[in-house]
Amino acid sequence: MLFYYIKLAIYSLKRTPLLSFLMISTISIGIAATMITYTVSYMMNKDPIPSKSERLFTVHLSTWGIDNMYRMRDGKEEIPVFVTYQDAMNLYNAQKAPKQTIIGSYKAMTRSSEQPVKDATSTYIRSTTYEFFEMFNTPFIYGSGWSASEDEEGAQVVILSKKRNEKLFGGQNSIGKEVLIGGILHRVVGVFDDWPLIPRFYLEEFDALTEVRDMFVPFRTQMNNEWVASKDSSIYCWGEFELSDFHSVINSECVWLYFWIELESAEHRDEYLDFVNNYAQEQRLLGRFQREQMNRVLDVNESINHSNVMGDDSKVAVWLAAAFLFACLLNSMSLMMTKFHGKGGEVGLRRAIGASRQDIALQFGLETFIVGLLGGIIGLGLANLGLLVTAEVYSHLNAELMKMNIEIVITTLLLSIVTSTLFGLYPIYRACKIEPSSQLKSL
Template sequence: MGNYYFKLAWLSFKKTPLLSLLMVGTISVGIAAAMITITVGYMMGKNPLPDKSERVAMVHLNSWDPSQPISYRKNGEPDIPNMLTYQDAMALLAADKADKHVPFVSFNTSVRAEADDVTSAQTHNIRSTSRHFFSVFGAPFIYGSTWSAEADQQGQSVIVLSKRENDRLFDGANSVGENIILGTQLYRVVGVIDDWQPTPKFYVNAFDMYTPTLPYFVPLESQIRNNFFSPTTMGWYCWGDDASSTLQEVMSSECVWIRFWVEFESEQSKQAYFQFMEDYTEEQRKVGRFLRPEPNRLMTVTEFLEEEGAVSEENKLGIVYALAFLFACLCNVMSLMMTKFHGKGGEVGLRRAVGATKQHIAVQFGCESILVGFLGGVIGLALAQLGLAALTDMYPEYHANVMTMNLTLMVSTVALAIGTSLLFGLWPIYRATRTQLSSQLKSL
């Protein structure tokens, strides 16, 4: 029976091609505009660690200057730094109270393969972190693996690089065991990670969440031992002496510059870690530090994304405008449907005369609405893909993942078109079924 009604819908579509195409085109334009903005908003704000986002947390210790005025978070709570001093980061690492620790900073230096000429060196941003970075944040390896615990502790000159840089430096071959020169230091490759772009890149601040993942990773202690220091890119905030001339001065100061994430296997270990943070704070207060009253925090991934405003107010407003535009398009489609269904009064009267009920007429027109919505959704999906491709070219600073529909969004695009077409077709269908039989037959 369903095939019969869709056959009638297709015949009706072909009988009034201009009106039908106008409805399809109106829906497709509205759906494309809506799904472009929804896609960008969804990809910017989706949970990048759905399996363990509540077990991974950023450490916030309130070591800031007690004389500075208090700033406040969006929820009204007093704000505290989301980075740690070198002294505090090393103390947390030494205590080893979490299941995994991920301190990290970044610095700039020149990079080249050992066999390449010095003129081929390129300046890159390097991530210095711990061996746990890759397992906590889900970076997949295609060659080798992360470095050892000894490399973390001793600051060994080892490096993990991205597939993109492995392709550039070693033509995509397995480069584990090869050497790379960072600045003037020789580093041995221990692993290569696959193309990996968490969206959003939740472990950094909002400014960097949608930029490409850094291509090189080294142990934090190796940065310290090799004295890599790039003041313009490392990013720190200081009070007191405001040290900024050398890495050693920053390390010995109250400057906060190390982000520190931890992972827990259970809620109990997470609570125990927070208590350890409280005890550590009390110890530091006894020696004249941590003098502000605001509490420490363990901020989960989802809380951090919300705090950093992963989806800006402008993006949210854009989604509202796009949905309003879609609503206007659907109102026009509803008007066109009423015109079309009214023009089919004679056909409806004839079908009613030979035994069709109002329910049969409603199903027939409902199938026609679904067909219009399906075709509009498919065309709208194609237009949305073109629009997202154009945005990718217009905003190269954002990673392409932000402008890419996943399968869920693609299916949702077509489903939204069908659902809204049928919803806005209910009133024209109702009006068509309420027309008196006598008047319908007179139109023949």
């Protein structure tokens, strides 16, 4: 019997091709617009590393002087998300967490050792310690991270992104090959695989949605080469300093390094925060940390919320897309009412020969289900096309933000089917209320 009603529903759609096309198109456009904005929003806000997001923490210190503030947030004084070089080294060397890592940044001209000088490109490079790769579940195609001994000595080694490896070495295994960074030869020890860590929570909000850096080197290597420049990374300073002088920067109160730790469990956070507060008090006695102490130890999701990666504009866009979908569904409902009203004679005849109101509701319900399914499938295609265009327009953002996962695909189809069925209930109700006698007289 169900198969019979499906046949009736398909036949009904074929009999009114224009109305059917308009209903399906209206739903598919609304679904596409909604899912484009929802996909970007979902990818921005999902837990990027659920296996350990409650055990990874970033450390923020109240390092500013008495006459200096980092910035204001919601009318209150804010503290930096960065730490100074001396604080990063003090916390790192204390080894109070099972794992900790320092994350820096700089820019240099880079090329493979086989390329001519004219092919060198200006590259933003990420510097870090060897624990970084295990802490953040970094996937490798070739090789691995550098060793603890290479980290300590500041070896001239480099890890390439998959994209940069393809540009320099055609995507082949490049372990052992050499890359020139700032005129200094670095040996390739690893190549990242695709790394769907979105957002990159270990960075500031404007970096969290960008592609992974093309090259990673040991933090000690950056320090040994004295590669620090204010124009190449975010640096905020107070007191006496000279940004053009390397030693002045690392001995100053300039904050420019991220510091992350991994604890055995979330329950150890308070213990580590006590250590941080005690450290801050020691520094205060030495004449540093002169402002109110608001030191923080934030886990991954708290850090994402604090950085406001999503942004208010994106939230507004999602609501506007939802409003557009609602308008599309209202239009589709109007078209359904027109279609079902035009089938009054057919309904009256079927009722006269024994069909119940439940039979009529089932037939038209299946018709709205098919409309929603087709609208969802077409909307899914339009949404993916829209995401491709968005990825081209916003090429500075991570391309992974513009890709639907299986959860979003299923959500898209279900949203289309459920909403079209819900908005079809009233037209179906009106059709079921048609009296056979009134319609048979007009036949």
